[in-house]
Every structure is written in C-alpha cells, then in structure tokens.
Amino acid sequence: MEIKVAEHCGFCYGVKRAVALAQKAATDRVQGATLGPLIHNPQLIAELASEGIACKDSLEQFAPGETVIFRSHGEGPETYAQAEKQRLTILDATCPNVRLAQQKAAQAAADGYFPVIVGEKNHPEVKSILKWAGKNAICVECIKDISYVPRQERYGVIIQTTFELQKFNDILQALQEQRPGEYRVERTICLATAQRQQAAVKLAAESDAVIVIGGRNSANTRHLFELVQQHCRQAYHIETASELSSDMLRGCNKIGITAGASTPDRLIKEAILVMENMDFESMLNESMEVEVYPGKVVNGTVIQLDKDGVYVSFGYRHDGLIPYSEWSQTESAEELQNSIKVGDEVEAKVVPGSTKSDFVRLSKIKAERDAAWKNVAELPEGEKRPATVKVLRIIKNKAKNIVGLGVAVEGVEGFMPASHVELRRVEDFTGYIGKELEAEIIEVDLEKKRIVVSRRDLLRAEADAKRKAYKEAKEARIAAKEARAAAEEAAYNSVEEGKVYTGKVVKVAEFGLFVEIGEGLVGLVHNTELSWDRSVKAADVAKEGDEVTVLVKSIDRENKRVALSIKATLEDPWKVEASQFHIGDILDVEVVRLLAFGAIVKLSDKVEGLVHISEIAPERIEAPSDVLEVGQVVKAEIIKMDLDSKKIGLSISKVKRDAEKNEFRSYMGSKKSHLSQNLSEQLESLEK
Numbered sequence: 001m002e003i004k005v006a007e008h009c010g011f012c013y014g015v016k017r018a019v020a021l022a023q024k025a026a027t028d029r030v031q032g033a034t035l036g037p038l039i040h041n042p043q044l045i046a047e048l049a050s051e052g053i054a055c056k057d058s059l060e061q062f063a064p065g066e067t068v069i070f071r072s073h074g075e076g077p078e079t080y081a082q083a084e085k086q087r088l089t090i091l092d093a094t095c096p097n098v099r100l101a102q103q104k105a106a107q108a109a110a111d112g113y114f115p116v117i118v119g120e121k122n123h124p125e126v127k128s129i130l131k132w133a134g135k136n137a138i139c140v141e142c143i144k145d146i147s148y149v150p151r152q153e154r155y156g157v158i159i160q161t162t163f164e165l166q167k168f169n170d171i172l173q174a175l176q177e178q179r180p181g182e183y184r185v186e187r188t189i190c191l192a193t194a195q196r197q198q199a200a201v202k203l204a205a206e207s208d209a210v211i212v213i214g215g216r217n218s219a220n221t222r223h224l225f226e227l228v229q230q231h232c233r234q235a236y237h238i239e240t241a242s243e244l245s246s247d248m249l250r251g252c253n254k255i256g257i258t259a260g261a262s263t264p265d266r267l268i269k270e271a272i273l274v275m276e277n278m279d280f281e282s283m284l285n286e287s288m289e290v291e292v293y294p295g296k297v298v299n300g301t302v303i304q305l306d307k308d309g310v311y312v313s314f315g316y317r318h319d320g321l322i323p324y325s326e327w328s329q330t331e332s333a334e335e336l337q338n339s340i341k342v343g344d345e346v347e348a349k350v351v352p353g354s355t356k357s358d359f360v361r362l363s364k365i366k367a368e369r370d371a372a373w374k375n376v377a378e379l380p381e382g383e384k385r386p387a388t389v390k391v392l393r394i395i396k397n398k399a400k401n402i403v404g405l406g407v408a409v410e411g412v413e414g415f416m417p418a419s420h421v422e423l424r425r426v427e428d429f430t431g432y433i434g435k436e437l438e439a440e441i442i443e444v445d446l447e448k449k450r451i452v453v454s455r456r457d458l459l460r461a462e463a464d465a466k467r468k469a470y471k472e473a474k475e476a477r478i479a480a481k482e483a484r485a486a487a488e489e490a491a492y493n494s495v496e497e498g499k500v501y502t503g504k505v506v507k508v509a510e511f512g513l514f515v516e517i518g519e520g521l522v523g524l525v526h527n528t529e530l531s532w533d534r535s536v537k538a539a540d541v542a543k544e545g546d547e548v549t550v551l552v553k554s555i556d557r558e559n560k561r562v563a564l565s566i567k568a569t570l571e572d573p574w575k576v577e578a579s580q581f582h583i584g585d586i587l588d589v590e591v592v593r594l595l596a597f598g599a600i601v602k603l604s605d606k607v608e609g610l611v612h613i614s615e616i617a618p619e620r621i622e623a624p625s626d627v628l629e630v631g632q633v634v635k636a637e638i639i640k641m642d643l644d645s646k647k648i649g650l651s652i653s654k655v656k657r658d659a660e661k662n663e664f665r666s667y668m669g670s671k672k673s674h675l676s677q678n679l680s681e682q683l684e685s686l687e688k
Contacts (some may be wrong), residue, residue: 003272004207006258008199010268011607012192014095015039015261018072021093025069026051030091032067035059036077036124039072039262040218042306043240059083063160067091073124074098077130098125099160101188105133109606115185116149117138118171123219126160133158143174147608148433161190162261163221166195184561192261193220200224200258204231208247211275212237213267214260216306221260229259241270242303242342248316249275256608276401292316292360294352302344305337310501312346319686321359322348329365329392347371367448376451379444381486389414389439389453391432395639402429409441409453420454484520491521500569500578505542513538515550515564523562525550530566532573547617575643577606586655591632599624601650603635609648611636618653 022038026048033054037045053069059082062068067089070079074094080131083090094102115133119126121141130137138149146161149155157175159168168189176183204210207654210232214221216239227239235250249255252328255275266492300314309323311343324333348362349370381386389407395415397403404417415440418426443452495501495518503517513525525548528534530541530649544550551568580586581603589601589609598612607621628634637658640649 002196002253003255003257004203005268005272006063006196006203006263008192008195009257009259010261010265011263011264012095012190012196014072014190014192016099018093019044019264020474021091022053023050023051025067025091026053029067030067032033032069032089032091033068034093035070035075036071036073037217038069038223040215040260041262041264042215042217043267044262044264059086059088062086062088064088069093071124074102074128076128078131088573092199094128095125095161095190096269097188097190098128100159101125101129101161101186102132104143104156104186104188105137105156106131108158108184109137109155110133112155113154113182113185114138114150114152115522116155116175118157118162118168119163120219122462123160125162125219128161129158130355140171142176143171146171146175146178149175149179151179152181155179155182155184157185159187160219161188162193163189164223165189165194177639193642196220196258196261197224197227200228203256203258204228204235206253207232208343209234209236209251209254210256210258211244211271212238212258212260213247213271213562214263215239217262218262220618224258224260236374237308238271239304240267241309242273242313242318245319246276248658259355285510290352294350296350297347297370298350298362299345299347300362302340302342302346304342305340307333310346310536311359312338312348314348314360314651316360317362319590320348320350320362320366322346322362326351326363326365339666347515368402369412373446376410376412376444376446378446379441384440384442384457385442386458387439387453388436391416391434392438393433395680396428405429405432405439405452407439409439412449412451414441414453416453416455423456423459487520488560491518492555493523494518495555495562497552499626500549502547503550503564505544505546506549508538508542510538513542513548513566515548517550517562517564519550521562523550523552523564525564525566529553529564532570574606574646577604577629578641578643578646578648579646581607581641583639583641586637587650588633588635589650591628591630591634594624594628594630596623599628601634601649607648609636609650610637611652615639615649615651615653620627 018038022034025032029052033056034048035058035302037055038048039045042064049055053547056062059068059079064420068083069091070093072093072095073397080090105115105117115137117126117129117133117137117139119129119141120138121139126139130139131678137354140146140149147312155171157159165174172185200210200212204227210227210228212221212228212235213235214224215235221237228235234252235249238244252589256267298314298316298320299621300312302310303313303319304311309321310327312320313321324336327336327340336419345366347367350362350368351361351363353361391405391407392413393406394402394408395404402418405418405421407414412663418429420431421429437455438458439453439455440458441451442454443450444450501517503511503515503523505515506522507514512530515525516522516523527538530536531540548564548566549569550564553563553568587603591604592602592608593600593601598610599616600608601611602608613621613624616624621627634652635655636650636652637655639651639654640647
C-alpha cells in the first residue's frame, strides 16, 4: 500500500501565525482567552485550553485587564471598540488575508460600490467581512441567493478567503448576468487555499482512496472534501486517526492524504502512522465475527465526540454513535462534552434505524434500563411497596393530552397516572419535573417492562393523619385552656387584697417585676411599688428566680390583672427618720429651695420641711428671697408634724420671738424693781 501526502496541505500561514501567537501567550502565562475558537480544529482548541488559553463565547465573559485573542477569522469594528471600552488587552490573530478582505470590503463601500460578499453565510470570516462592509452589504453563498441582491449601478464583490475558486467563478458569472452594472471584483481568495485545492484535485485523480483530515466545522476542509469527492470514489473526511478503519481502505493500493488549513501536522503524521501499522486483514476478520442486531448490548470505547453525539468503537466494521439524548436524560450536551473523555468504556444497546453503511445507532440509556430491570422485584398481587421517585418528564397521548408523568423509580422509568399525582386535579405539571416524591409501586410487569406508581393512597392517609392530628390538637388546646382557666380561678381564689405573700420573680421588665404568687397567678410590681426610693429600677431589686415578699394591692378579675407592691411591705425610711423629730424641737436647718409661699429646709438627709412665708420673719415680707437665700443655715422650730402626709412645718420667726422674749425676761428678772409701767405694758404686748 502506497501512502502519498498532497503537496500543499495542513496549516496555512495565517493559521500558523494565529497558533504561534496563542501558544506564546500560554507560555508567557497571559491571563486571557480567545474570543470564539481560534481556528476550526477541536483538538488544538482543547490543547490551548489545557495550556491556560481557554475559549470564551463573548466579551462579557472577560474581566477588565485580561487579554482577548481575536481569532484568525477576524472580528467586526464594533468588537474592537467594545474590547477597548472594557479595558481589555487585544492580541489580534486575524489572518492577514482576512484582514485584506475586510479592508477591501470597507473601501468598496466607501467608494460607493454595493458590497457583495461571496462565501458561506454562517462562517465567522464572512460575518466579520460583512461588518466591515457596512449595514447594506449582502452575502451570496450560492447562485439562488442572487435573487436577494438589490439592483444597483455599481457592485463591489469580495470573496471569502477559503471559498472554492470554481464555485466563486460560477456565482460571479451568474451575478453579472442577473445584475448588470459596473463591477469591482476583489479576488481575495487565499493563494494557499487555491494551491491546497489544486493539489487535492491532482492527488484525488491519482489515488484509490483519499483521506481528508480536518475539523468537521472547518469550511476549507469541507470544500477540500467536496472537491476530492468529485475526483475520487472513495473519499473520507476524518478529524483524527482514531476514525480510520479497515473498511475505508479495503482493496486500495494508493492512498492519498490531504488536510485543511486548520489541521496540525501531527494529526497528518498520526494518520500515516496508523495506516502504516494497520493489520487490515486481522481487523476485518475480527469485525466480521461480531453480530449486530437491534436489542443487542455491546461494550465499547469512546473514540470521538462532536455535536451529533459520542462515537464508540466496539469491534464491529462500523463504529457506533450514541446521541447525547441517548447518553443521559439529566445532563445537557454541553455538560456531557465536558465530562465524557476519549477512552471511556461504555455499555450500550443497538437500537433500530442502524444501516450497514452508516454508524451503528446505540443507546446507553436503554442499556442501563435493561440492566436496571433485572433488579426490579415482582410485586405480589394485591400488594404495594413504598418508593421515592424523581419526575423525569410529562407524558402526553396522541391528542396532546397529559396522561401522566414519567418517573425514575428503582433504577428504571415508571409511569404515574395524572390522577394519581395529587388528590385534586392538576392543570400544569411543569413544576413537578425534577422533583422527588414519595409514592407507592402499585403494578410491576417485568415482561412488558412496565411499572406504575401512585401517590393517591399515601396522600389520603396523610390527609387523614393531618385531620386526626388537627382534631387531637384542637381538643388538647381546649382541654389545656379549660385547665388553665380552672387553675387561674383557683389561684385568684387563693389570694386576697391587702395580704402579704411570698412570690417568685418570673420576669424582669423595664417597667417592673412579674411575680408568681399562686399556682399560675402572676402579678405586676410596678416600678413605683418597688421601693420607697423612686430611683430604684426593677433590675436593682431582683432577678428571675428570686423570691420576694409582696403585698396584694388590688385584684382585677375581669381583666385578669393583679397589682403587687414590695414597697408596702417595707417600713417608710422617711417616717423612720422623721419620727426622731418632735414638735417644739429647735434645729439648725439648711435652706434648699425658695418658693413663692415659703422655703423648703433640710432637717436631715431624708427629711425636709416647710417654713411658710408667714413664719420666716416677724414682720410682713413680700417674698422669702427678701430674707433668705439657698444654702443659708438658720434656726427653726418644728410647729407642725403629719407623718402620714409626710408634712413638717417649721417657724423661723417663732425662734426669734422666743429668743427675744427670753432675753427680755432675763433682763426683767434682774431689774424688776426698776421697771416702769411702760415696760410692763411692753412685756404684756410681747406676750400677746
């Protein structure tokens, strides 16, 4: 077998440049990523990601200061502006040929030509060129698209750099025929692309089979494959050497290899090495021994992943394909692509629809279901068993009416009729998807692989239990309320107003103490009843759990209030100290306040008295301040005492009068014989 590689294949200059820039960024530990795939080669993209240069889908995913690498296919001017606005460092890997096409498109629009971009509409390179060409530009991918081109006087035609040259010439000729006018044609197709296509055609004409290597999402690789197919009956498009099989090359002596512009050299070398070391006869015999039919369970190895699913080798002449929907019902394709690795082992079931010339269709889910059914136990007639189920999907009949839910139960998928989900009718089951529910298995048919579950009896039992519990709780509340009322009544009957009791502090509040003085009877000692000292607070008197002696001041049975007093059980310190004073006592007192009607004087630390304005001076005065001042110490005599009302009256003028009288009497005692009648009269006047 002779293997020949096309003269021009693999990385072009633009791709090499882009890869070199990204690999240097990885080596320099640059914090950044590419905006979209750098090139159309999944293997190289994965390698860059492993080296620290990931692939992000939008600029919003970049943080300020990070580096954004623009891919070889180029970006529009607004992307550059947005990147600068986000303060990102731009590493531009745009292919120089693509950059030229962008400039040609922008210039054509500026010069008054209507821009027509010939290329694939969904290709990122074409999208970038369109953005540089302005909002009026249009893309033509095939001849029928010409009908959408508006009639203009002048047209500027630019070609996608990787587009097939012959196809472009056909489109251009048809365009000029259907839309006559002045044309500026920019043949921006890459020289390397043209050389690669010509070399591939030449190789295909000389080969029994041609292998085209490159990403399935690569436009230039796809164009190469289409060209090769026209000149070689046996042409195959692969991404990696792992896709090669003996079936492809059976009976072929000359094998040609070409590759797209995004294909690394190592993938070409790997393909050559695999083909050189293949024992085709041995592989063919081995594959012929494998019998494949719908329902057969096979063991295979993952060899590749793409947008369609997971490709598996299982010893047959054709590989198997497991769509992502047949790999897992709970994970998305994106999640599976991140978790499944080449080389993973898998057990899958052959499903109907496979053909001998195509991939064998497989299902991992169905294989797992078959295996799970082996662990499902029979259900004796008339019995049920509990199970926790997870809702997978909503099941509808042909008329689109909801008939029930598909649930995961005991490792298999079971069915829960719609009427067995709740006791009430459910209009929308969307909220149940993904939920775990407690249910009962009511039917198992292993032969038909049918298992039916229900929540109806469980919900009825639960509802009955709730009603019973509610009834019992209500009866208990009523009984407790009656017991509390009886205990409260007994407690109220056990105390009397005016009597003293020992109680326990159950709560300390800002406004007083709550004290329990009977079985369940709690009264309040207000702050004003804590002590004879009004500055004392509840927390100063007692804490929770302390025992205190209280007097029952009042009982309000209607409003369930009991007023207590600690103060009433204590002797009034004012009365104790005031009791040492008596009417007639003459004291040195300090004036502490002056009022309009008299002066307040201090007898001791706790006792004060009042000197009425009429008792301040012998003569009539207008105000106490005419004679006295605060802080002055004067002699005064107690002339009144009312301990119950806490009132003591004193007289300053009486002390003065008594002193004058005594002095006069003393004088009269020594000079009585010499007193005149006038003096006697004065004495009588003083006595009065």
